[in-house]
Amino acid sequence: MLTLPQLRALYPEAPAAHLTAFAAEAARLLPAHGLAANRQRCHFFLAQLGHESGGLQLRTENLAYSAARLMQVWPSRFPTPEAARRLAFSPEALAEAVYGGRMGNDRPGDGYRYRGRGYIQITGRETYRALGRLCGLPLEEEPGLADDPAHAVTIACAYWSWKRLNPLCDAGDYAGLTRRINGGLTGLQDRYGWLERAQRCIPWPEAGSEALPLPRLRAVQRALKARGFYDGSIDGIIGRRSLAAIATLRAELGLPGEGLDAPLLAALAA
Known part of the structure; x- marks a missing residue:
């Protein structure tokens, strides 16, 4: 269904190992998770992965943010430059501040250990645990597996099914889909940019609805x-x-x- 040249056109800066693994696994995984059923599901999936991973390049959240970036990403937590400067360019401390004590992160260091990874940026011990069970992978014990090209597409597809995202695709609710993934509408303009690119790079062989720009x-x-x-x-x-x-x-x-x-x-x- 998805060819290596199509994926290379969509994600031109992605490492070759990730593109090759993606193309090899897509024929099996996308139909298994309903992502080959119509253009909306396929394009929404590819576009959201493009945004979350920077085109399959940024697969591990480094959290080395400037104060200005902290105010953009977590405006309620860092409403002023003074509040943000305290944790600017301090990845581990920042991870504990924003992720510690929630999402199943109940031990010291969990916030950084279970920071965002993979094509869809899975975050939090409970998410790693749940997806590990679904995929048959020891993600809770070895969170770095989420960034491995051998498993990254499997995990992204499992996340899509786990979060029941296909109905939002079928409704054409791209903003709602973004909220379900992100918890808000962070980066919506960029996500729409990725959607337009997915629609252009992955032509659909059958007639059907297509999300509006x-x-x-x-x-x-x-x-x-x-x-x-x-x-x-x-x-x-x-x-x-x-x-x-x-x-x-x-x-x-x-x-x-x-x-x-x-x-x-x-x-x-x-």
Whole structure:
């Protein structure tokens, strides 16, 4: 399904060993986890991996952040430069501060030991333990296995199934998918950039729905607002308010189905 040239085009800076292993395992793993069922699932999966791992390059969280970066990543924990400077460029201390005492991290050093790893950046002892059981790997005992090209795709696919992410793909809810993975919307613009790249580099052989790029989603929101159906932000995030507006417009126009299909987009001229 996924060829080595396609993966190389999508992740051009990735190490050869990771690209080769990914291509070799994709034919077995993607169908097993429902990721070959439609374009949305496949493209959303590849795009989120691209963002989380920097195109399969940044597979272990180093946490050597500047004060400014700490304020971006954890704004509630580091609301001021003074608060952030205390842990700037101190990876182990930072890991204990932000990850210690939660996500199953109940021993000294767990925050750093079970920091983000792999293509999807799994984090926390309980996640390593759960995915280790699903994959038949001693991840809790050997967390570095998550960065091994022999296991990285297996773990990413297992995470996808464990978190039940395919229904969000089927609904076209890329922002919701990001929240489920990230806990928020950190890096959403970059994630959309990866989605556009995945759609371009991995053409789909069958007709079907395709996620809209961020500028088009903003155009939809502007059109809904102009018609008086939507009063939220023009941010491209199709959340509850946007979905309610879409459902109301569909009902008013007598359009069957749901979501942002071609008839609705035509009606909005978006």
